Amino acid sequence: MGRQFGTQLEREGVTLDSVSAEPVDRHEEMLQFARDCEPFVEMHAPELLRELRGIADYTDVDPQAVKSIPLALNADPGCSLVAISPDHTESDAPLFGRNHDFYPSFRDYSKLFYTSPKDGLASVGCAHNFVGRLDGINEAGLAIGFSGVPTDEYAPGFMWPLAVRTVLDTCHTVSEAASWLEQLPHAQNVNFLVTDATGNIALVEASPTAVNTIRPDDGFVRATNQFTSESMQRHQPSARVPADCPRFQRLGEWFRARHTPLGLDDLQTVMGESETGVCWRTDDHEGNDPRCTIWSWTMEVGSGTALLARDSPAETDYVPITVPDSSG
Numbered sequence: 001m002g003r004q005f006g007t008q009l010e011r012e013g014v015t016l017d018s019v020s021a022e023p024v025d026r027h028e029e030m031l032q033f034a035r036d037c038e039p040f041v042e043m044h045a046p047e048l049l050r051e052l053r054g055i056a057d058y059t060d061v062d063p064q065a066v067k068s069i070p071l072a073l074n075a076d077p078g079c080s081l082v083a084i085s086p087d088h089t090e091s092d093a094p095l096f097g098r099n100h101d102f103y104p105s106f107r108d109y110s111k112l113f114y115t116s117p118k119d120g121l122a123s124v125g126c127a128h129n130f131v132g133r134l135d136g137i138n139e140a141g142l143a144i145g146f147s148g149v150p151t152d153e154y155a156p157g158f159m160w161p162l163a164v165r166t167v168l169d170t171c172h173t174v175s176e177a178a179s180w181l182e183q184l185p186h187a188q189n190v191n192f193l194v195t196d197a198t199g200n201i202a203l204v205e206a207s208p209t210a211v212n213t214i215r216p217d218d219g220f221v222r223a224t225n226q227f228t229s230e231s232m233q234r235h236q237p238s239a240r241v242p243a244d245c246p247r248f249q250r251l252g253e254w255f256r257a258r259h260t261p262l263g264l265d266d267l268q269t270v271m272g273e274s275e276t277g278v279c280w281r282t283d284d285h286e287g288n289d290p291r292c293t294i295w296s297w298t299m300e301v302g303s304g305t306a307l308l309a310r311d312s313p314a315e316t317d318y319v320p321i322t323v324p325d326s327s328g
Contacts, residue, residue, distance in 0.1 A: 001117065002054020005130055009059065016059045021109035021128035022069045024061055034068035036156035040185050041071060044158060045166045047117065051131055070132040073159050077102040077134075078225050078291055079147035080247045080271070080278040081193040083201045085219030090261035093300040094199045097271045098135050098145035099293045099313070100126065101280050107294050107311065114324070120169035122324035124306070126295055132161025133168060139324040140172040141197030141302035147223050149189035152237035155208035157185035160192070167194065174200035182211050189236055191223040197302025203228065207235040222251040224278075247278040264307065267298045272313030279314045 009016060017024040026034075041049055049067065056063035078101035086092045109128045113136075116122040125136020135145035144167050146160045163184060171177040177194045186206040195201050203214040205227045212232050214221065224245045227233050233241060242248045254270045254277070255262075270277040280292040296313040299306040304325065307318035 001115070002051040002056075002058065002131075005051075006055055006058025016055070016061050016066070019109065019111075020069055020130070021106055022074065024065050024069070026065050026068045026072075030072045030074065031064055031068050033154070033156070034064065034071040037071045037159070037187060038067065040157050041162060044184060045162060047120075047169075048131055048162055048165065055130060069129055070162055071159060073161065075102075076148045076150065078280070079145070080251065081145050081147050081191065081221075081223040082251050082267070082270075083143075083193055083195040083221050084255070084262055084267075085201060085216075086199040087219045088255075088258070088262055089300075090263040091300050091303065093303045093305075094195050094197070094201065095262060095264070095267050096137075096143040096145075096193075096195045096297070096299045096301050097267050098193075098297045099271055099278055099280075100134060100295045101291055101293050102128075104292055104294060110295060110310075112308070112310075112321070114322075115165075115168070116324070117169050121172070121326075123168040124321060124323060125164070125168060126297075126308075127161060129161070131165065132159070133165040134161055135164065135297055136168050137299060137301065137306055137323055138168045138171075139326040142167070142171055142173065142177060142194065143196075143299055143301045144168060144177065144192060144194045145297070147191045147193075147225055149191060149205075149207075149225060149227055150237050150240075151188040151207075153208070154188050155185075157187035157208060159187050160190045163192065167192075172196070173198070174202045178202045178204055178213050181206060182213060184211075186211070189227070191227070193221060193223055195301050205229060205232045207232065210235055220255050222248060222255075224248040250276065250278055264298055264300060264305070268307070268313065268318055271296050271298060272309065272318075274314050279312060281312060281314055
């Protein structure tokens with residue numbers, strides 16, 4: 001697939017550097033960190049390294065520089081995640097939502113990928129760079145997304161976009177995804193929310209030194225930019241707890257206030273509203289490149305229905321996205 005990506009760049013007349021959110025000309029510190037991480041990727045997802053080598057070969061860019069972009073990211077997005085079991089939905093399908101909160105300048109690098117690995121599961125998902133994914137859903141009906149958690153010290157290991165991509169490529173169920181994420185050596189703090197077509201939900205909280213999985217009793221999970229469990233909060237550099245995050249609180253209030261089963265319209269309202277929901281508008285923050293919501297997913301997992309707002313959902317409509325189908 002690396003050569004296919006290189007072919008597409010050639011067909012569109014663009015360079016790898018022009019579509020990469022991270023510069024191809026990397027500092028030695030980042031190159032060295034990528035070298036330190038590479039053995040872990042070789043052990044747990046060697047096919048991704050082969051894909052990166054294919055991109056390097058086709059684009060004639062230094063292979064180590066190409067590998068360093070997804071292996072040694074220098075970014076910490078925000079993001080809001082939510083999943084609701086079929087017990088609480090009008091369609092009897094689980095609901096999954098994710099807002100990607102990051103710098104508006106990264107809109108130019110945001111991409112929607114359809115991926116069909118030869119020996120894996122087809123999927124659709126978004127990313128800023130190549131090979132890794134930040135969210136998505138695969139043909140087995142497994143949805144996954146991440147939210148960043150502040151990290152004090154990075155450690156050689158697996159970066160979250162490569163973890164999300166590998167789950168999409170290889171996992172059919174929440175149990176498979178959680179088991180794989182639990183044994184993975186993680187390079188930084190991160191939350192992974194996974195939901196499958198049967199309605200199983202898990203929030204995997206990961207750090208370089210510990211991993212914890214939360215499986216809800218009430219069919220509802222949300223995550224923002226801190227660890228939810230007390231046992232994991234000592235692994236983040238700040239004393240921030242869920243009660244400190246307005247987006248975390250709003251998602252909980254929205255779920256508790258329901259009077260009828262929830263549908264996609266309800267989910268899109270809470271993901272797309274800035275006053276009562278969790279959408280960050282550009283004008284909510286100061287600075288030349290303030291963080292805001294730059295895309296948003298809402299899905300009925302397992303039903304084949306996924307809708308994507310390709311910019312802020314407060315300003316852009318959700319549109320249907322084709323979900324790969326295992327039947328054909």
